[in-house]
Amino acid sequence: MPDHSDYFSADQDPYLDPKTKILKNIPNLQTQEELEKFEEVIFQVNSVEATEYLKTCSTLGLEEWKRVHQICFADIFEWAGELRTIRIAKGSTVFAYPENIEGEALKIFDEINLLLGSSKLTLDKTAELFAEANVLHPFREGNGRTQRIIFNEILRRIGRSVDYGLTDQHTMIEAMIHGYNANYEPVIKLFEKITL
Ligand SMILES: Nc1ncnc2c1ncn2[C@@H]1O[C@H](COP(=O)(O)OP(=O)(O)OP(=O)(O)O)[C@@H](O)[C@H]1O
Numbered sequence: 001m002p003d004h005s006d007y008f009s010a011d012q013d014p015y016l017d018p019k020t021k022i023l024k025n026i027p028n029l030q031t032q033e034e035l036e037k038f039e040e041v042i043f044q045v046n047s048v049e050a051t052e053y054l055k056t057c058s059t060l061g062l063e064e065w066k067r068v069h070q071i072c073f074a075d076i077f078e079w080a081g082e083l084r085t086i087r088i089a090k091g092s093t094v095f096a097y098p099e100n101i102e103g104e105a106l107k108i109f110d111e112i113n114l115l116l117g118s119s120k121l122t123l124d125k126t127a128e129l130f131a132e133a134n135v136l137h138p139f140r141e142g143n144g145r146t147q148r149i150i151f152n153e154i155l156r157r158i159g160r161s162v163d164y165g166l167t168d169q170h171t172m173i174e175a176m177i178h179g180y181n182a183n184y185e186p187v188i189k190l191f192e193k194i195t196l
C-alpha cells in the first residue's frame, strides 16, 4: 500500500511553524512534547464543557462538531472550530478533501439524525458511522478527540455508555483503516467491546 505520511511536507502546510516544525499554537510552545502536555490539560477541562453543550443540541451535525472543536481547542489553536483548508493523510489513508467535507458530513449526520429520530439507531450502525465520520477528519488536528465526544453523545442517546480505556490506540487505528476500506467488522467488534 502506498504510504502518504509524508504527503504534505512542512513547507506546504500553513498550520506548521516553519522554525519549530510543530503546529503554530496560541501559547507559542516550541516543542511537540510541551504542546501535547498543554493540550492534554486544556482538553481535560474543555471536553467537559463540550459534552454538556452537546446534550442541549436537538440534532447533531458538522456545525455541532465544529462547536465542540472550538470549545476544546480555542485556547490552543487560532483555527479552533474551523474546517481545515489543506488535504491531510495518515499512513495509506487520505482523508476527505476539504471541498468534500461538508457534503459528506451532511450524508452521515442526516442518517444519524433520522435513525435517532425513529429510535432505529443500532450499536452496529453507530460503529459503522463512526468509521465513516473518521474519513472526514474535518480539522487539521484534534479529529479523534472531538469525534469521540460527538459519538459519546450519539451513544448516550441510544442508551449506551462507552469506555475507550477498554481498547488501545493500535486496535482503534486498525479498525479505522479497515473501515476506510469499507470493512466494518473490526469497528463493530470494537464498539461491542467498549460499550455497555
Ligand atoms: N491510518 C489511519 N487511517 C484512518 N484513520 C486513522 C489512521 N491513523 C489514525 N487514524 C484515526 O485518526 C485519529 C487521530 O486523528 P487526529 O490526530 O486528528 O486526532 P487527535 O484527537 O489529535 O488524536 P487521537 O484520536 O489520537 O486522540 C485516531 O483517533 C484514529 O482513529
Ligand SMILES: [Mg+2]
Binding pocket: 141, 142, 143
Ligand atoms: Mg492528533
